[in-house]
Amino acid sequence: MLQKGTPTMIEQLITSFIAAAAFGIIFNAPKNSLLQCGFVGMLGWAVYFSFVSYKFDPVLGTLAASFIVAFVSQIFAKIFRTPMIIFSVAGIIPLVPGGMAYDAMRNFVQNDYNIAIQLAAKAFMLSGSIAIGLIFSEVIYRIFQKS
């Protein structure tokens, strides 16, 4: 079906870097933090993509990726003395299960409720794992800070 093979890891890294930096522009992040935004986004996506391509569950991949994103954002926030949200938002966006939510919606519209609810439940699980990854890294970071 696919002509020139599926996109490779390098393509994934480059596109995720650009996409995350572009999101920095959409959210009006300060100009000198755009590169860091791109880096955080690339890192998160690389983790997620490697988990998924080694046939792990996407939920686990999302959890690991959002953990890494939040952790690196916290370190950047400390270094550059800015709110953490600037870096974490751009990194989280690619992990949001937009595609799955879309599929669910499409099935709902086509009156295929069984599949739609399955997909919606999965999308919900994925958003939950983003949340847990964020919280988890925050807790670990606090523990590190105290010791």
Next chain:
Amino acid sequence: MATSLPNINEIMDVCLLAGKIMLENGAETYRVEDTMARIAAGYGIKHSHSFVTPTGIIFSADGSESTKFSRILERSTDLRKVTMVNSLSRLISNGELSLTEAYHQLKVLETAKLAYPIFHKVAAAAIASGCFLIMFQGQWRDFLPAFFAGGAGYFCAVYLERFVRVKFFSESLAAFIIGLMALFFVSTKIGVQMDKIIIGSVMPLVPGLLITNAVRDLMAGHLVSGLSKGAEAFLTAFAIGTGIAVVFSFL
């Protein structure tokens, strides 16, 4: 009770203004409360209380008779302003900024237009859409269709919101336009996979910031604002879904 400061009203004004700017530009609730408490402490109010929701801030300080309230009508995302208020509050807690100076700077910041020009944002959204298409295993052939559909969709969302002032409507109309363009590209054989094009182009509209903020607020114990931000995120997702769904009824 606490020693009453002579200029307590001005201090409260500065706190409220800082909180208002941060909240209007997409900061998390706990950060807003934290910043207001820090500013108050920087000017000598040891104990202050604030109640922050996405639609309003209530702030009171020990030693003052009055409690102040500020209404938040419009919310958008401008992380640069959040950063600037953050650094102002850092200056204040170090005692490097006088009260009148701080108020003046915040007033300037409140109305300043620091956003990137709309053209840059649309270009960024278009590029991001194309990149997301590749990230979601699309083919390079679909890059340009996603690029144009994503840019057009984002432009519509921003422009229409200025026009009609109802976020739900502008978002679902933008999603509808994205769906139509994807349908057009696929039926003229310029694009191949309609699903991938739509998913990629819709990404700039997805409420990612709201979702992360909602979760962090909930976990930090700000139940009211967490839930209401979650509701806003859900409404946006629903709007996008509706817009796309209408296109499918044409298929």
